[in-house]
Amino acid sequence: MNKSQKLLIALLGVLLIFFGFVITRIGIAKPASTVKIAKIPAGEYDPAVWGKYYPLQYESYMKNSIMEPSPTGYGGSMKVQKSDMMPEIKTNFKGNPFSVDYTEDRGHVYAMEDIKETKRIGPKSPGACITCKTPYLEKFYQESGWGYAKMPFAQLADQVPSHGSISCANCHDPETMNLRVINPAFIEAMERKGINVTKASRQDMRSYVCGQCHAEYFFEPNTIRVVFPWDKGMKAGDMYAYYADKPGGFVQDWQHPDSKAAMLKAQHPDFETWSTGTHGKAGVACADCHMPYMRQDGQKYSSHVMTSPLKNLDAACGTCHTQGSDWLMDQVKTTQDYTFEVLHTAGQNVTRAHEAIKKASEVPNANQEELANARELVRKAQWYWDFVAAENSMGFHNPDQSLNTAAQANEMARQAIDAANRAAAINSL
Ligand code: HEC
Ligand code: HEC
Numbered sequence: 537m538n539k540s541q542k543l544l545i546a547l548l549g550v551l552l553i554f555f556g557f558v559i560t561r562i563g564i565a566k567p568a569s570t571v572k573i574a575k576i577p578a579g580e581y582d583p584a585v586w587g588k589y590y591p592l593q594y595e596s597y598m599k600n601s602i603m604e605p606s607p608t609g610y611g612g613s614m615k616v617q618k619s620d621m622m623p624e625i626k627t628n629f630k631g632n633p634f635s636v637d638y639t640e641d642r643g644h645v646y647a648m649e650d651i652k653e654t655k656r657i658g659p660k661s662p663g664a665c666i667t668c669k670t671p672y673l674e675k676f677y678q679e680s681g682w683g684y685a686k687m688p689f690a691q692l693a694d695q696v697p698s699h700g701s702i703s704c705a706n707c708h709d710p711e712t713m714n715l716r717v718i719n720p721a722f723i724e725a726m727e728r729k730g731i732n733v734t735k736a737s738r739q740d741m742r743s744y745v746c747g748q749c750h751a752e753y754f755f756e757p758n759t760i761r762v763v764f765p766w767d768k769g770m771k772a773g774d775m776y777a778y779y780a781d782k783p784g785g786f787v788q789d790w791q792h793p794d795s796k797a798a799m800l801k802a803q804h805p806d807f808e809t810w811s812t813g814t815h816g817k818a819g820v821a822c823a824d825c826h827m828p829y830m831r832q833d834g835q836k837y838s839s840h841v842m843t844s845p846l847k848n849l850d851a852a853c854g855t856c857h858t859q860g861s862d863w864l865m866d867q868v869k870t871t872q873d874y875t876f877e878v879l880h881t882a883g884q885n886v887t888r889a890h891e892a893i894k895k896a897s898e899v900p901n902a903n904q905e906e907l908a909n910a911r912e913l914v915r916k917a918q919w920y921w922d923f924v925a926a927e928n929s930m931g932f933h934n935p936d937q938s939l940n941t942a943a944q945a946n947e948m949a950r951q952a953i954d955a956a957n958r959a960a961a962i963n964s965l
C-alpha cells in the first residue's frame with residue numbers, strides 16, 4: 537500500500553464515521569412509527585400475542601409492574617392509602633366507600649387486580665366500573681352497547697382472563713397499529729364538543745388515548761351509562777355548573793352523613809387539568825412526557841412504561857427543555873409542595889365545615905335557609921378541593937389553575953362554616 541492509498545482509506549474512514557453519525561441523528565428525529573406492521577386480528581386482547589411482533593414495546597409495557605415511590609414523594613406506583621398523607625379524606629368522604637379505601641394508582645398491568653380487590657366494589661357494583669380497566673370493553677360494547685354498564689360487574693369480570701388488564705388494544709387498532717380510542721363515553725363527550733376522534737391528528741391522539749380513561753365522569757341514573765361532564769367546559773367551575781343542571785336526573789354521588797349535604801365525588805380529572813394548562817395549550821401531549829422515545833439495539837421506540845416522567849427526566853423533558861434536570865426537578869417539586877400546602881388546608885377546612893353544619897343542624901330552631909346555604913357551600917368547596925386532590929400530578933399538569941381551585945375551595949369552606957354558625961346564631965368572629 538502506498539502513501540496515497542493509505543490517505544484514501546483514512547479519508548473513507550472519516551467519511552464513514554461522519555455519515556454514520558448523520559444517519560443516526562436523522563433516525564432520532566424521525567417518528568418511531570417506521571416499525572413493520574403485523575396484521576393482528578381484531579378482537580385479540582392478549583398483550584403477549586402483540587408482543588411477538590412488537591417486542592420492544594411489549595417488554596417496556598411489562599415494566600408497568602414495577603412498584604416504586606415517585607422521586608417527588610407525591611403520587612408513586614405503590615398501593616398506599618391516599619389518606620396517609622391527607623387524613624381529611626376519611627372525614628370528607630364519610631358515608632362514601634372512598635373514606636374506607638382510596639389507594640394511590642399504580643401501573644396499568646394491575647388495573648383488573650386492583651378493582652377486584654378494592655373495598656369500594658361489591659356484589660352490587662355495576663358493569664360500568666369495568667370501562668377503564670380492560671380492552672375487553674370493546675367486546676362488551678360490541679355485544680351489548682351501553683347495556684353492559686347495567687350488568688353486574690362480577691359477571692363481566694369473570695369473562696376477562698388474567699391477561700386482560702389495560703393493554704395494547706385499548707390504544708391501538710390491531711391491524712394498522714394506528715392510535716384509537718375505544719371508550720364510548722370519551723367518543724360521545726368529544727362529539728358533543730364537535731370533535732370527531734376518528735379524524736383527530738396524530739398529536740391529539742397522543743393525548744386522547746390517555747384522556748379516554750384519565751378523566752372525570754359520572755354514571756347516569758337508570759342507564760348507568762358513563763358520562764363525561766364536559767359540555768360547559770373543562771374546569772372545576774364549568775363542571776360544577778353542569779352538575780347543577782341535574783344531567784339525566786343525576787343529583788349527587790352520596791349524602792354526607794354529618795352535614796347531610798348532597799355531595800359529588802371527583803374522579804381523576806387529569807385530561808381536563810392538562811388541557812387548560814401551559815403544556816396542554818402548547819400542544820405538548822401526555823405521551824410526550826409519559827412515553828418518551830427510547831433506543832435499544834439501534835432501534836427507536838416509545839417507552840410504554842406509563843409512570844412518573846421524573847424517573848426518566850432527561851428523556852421525558854430534555855427534548856424541549858434545556859434548563860437541566862436539577863432545575864426541572866426543583867420546579868416540579870416546588871409546584872407540588874405549594875399545591876399540597878393550600879390543598880391540605882382547604883381539605884381540613886372542608887372537614888370543619890361538615891362538623892359545623894352538623895352542630896348547627898342539632899340546634900333547635902336553627903335557621904333552615906342558612907343551613908341550606910351552608911350545605912350548598914360545602915358541596916361546592918369539597919368539589920373544588922377534590923378536583924385538585926383527585927387529579928394525579930399534585931398540581932404539575934396545571935400549576936396556577938390548581939392553586940387557584942384549591943384556594944377557592946378553602947374560601948368556600950370558610951364561608952360554609954360562617955353560614956352554619958349564622959344558622960345556629962353562633963357568633964364566630
Ligand atoms: C383503559 C383505561 C386507561 C388508559 C387508556 C390509560 N390509563 Fe393510565 N391508568 C388507568 C388506571 C385504571 C390506572 C390505575 C391502575 C391501578 O392502580 O391498578 C392508571 C394508572 C396510570 C398511571 C400511574 C402509574 C404509576 O406508576 O403511578 C400513570 C402515570 C398513567 N396511568 C398514565 C397514563 C398515560 C400517560 C396514558 C396514555 C398514554 C394512560 N395512562 C392511558 C387507566 C388508563
Ligand atoms: C409536561 C409533561 C407532562 C404532560 C404533558 C403530562 N404529564 Fe402527567 N405528570 C407529569 C409530571 C411531572 C407528573 C408528576 C410525577 C411525580 O410526582 O412523580 C405527572 C403525574 C401524572 C400521573 C400520576 C403519576 C403517579 O406517580 O401516580 C398521571 C396518572 C399522569 N401524570 C397522567 C397524565 C395524563 C393522562 C396526561 C395527558 C392528559 C399527562 N399526564 C400529561 C408530567 C406530564
Ligand code: HEC
Binds near residue numbers: 568707837840
Ligand atoms: C395507553 C395507550 C397505549 C397502550 C396501552 C399501548 N400503546 Fe403502543 N403506543 C401508544 C402511543 C401514544 C404511541 C406513540 C404513537 C405515535 O406517536 O404515533 C405508541 C406507539 C407504539 C408503536 C409504534 C412504535 C413506537 O414505539 O412508537 C408500537 C409498535 C406499539 N405502540 C406497540 C404497542 C404494544 C405491543 C402494546 C401492548 C403491549 C402497546 N403498544 C400498548 C399508546 C399505547
Ligand code: HEC
Binds near residue numbers: 853867
Ligand atoms: C414537547 C415539548 C415539551 C416537553 C416534552 C416538556 N415541556 Fe415543559 N414546556 C414546554 C412549553 C412549550 C412550555 C411553555 C413555555 C415555553 O414556551 O417555554 C413549557 C413550560 C414548562 C414550565 C413552566 C410553566 C409551568 O407550567 O410551570 C415548566 C416548569 C416545565 N415546562 C417543566 C417540564 C417538565 C418537568 C417536563 C418533563 C416531565 C416538561 N416540561 C416536558 C414544552 C415541553
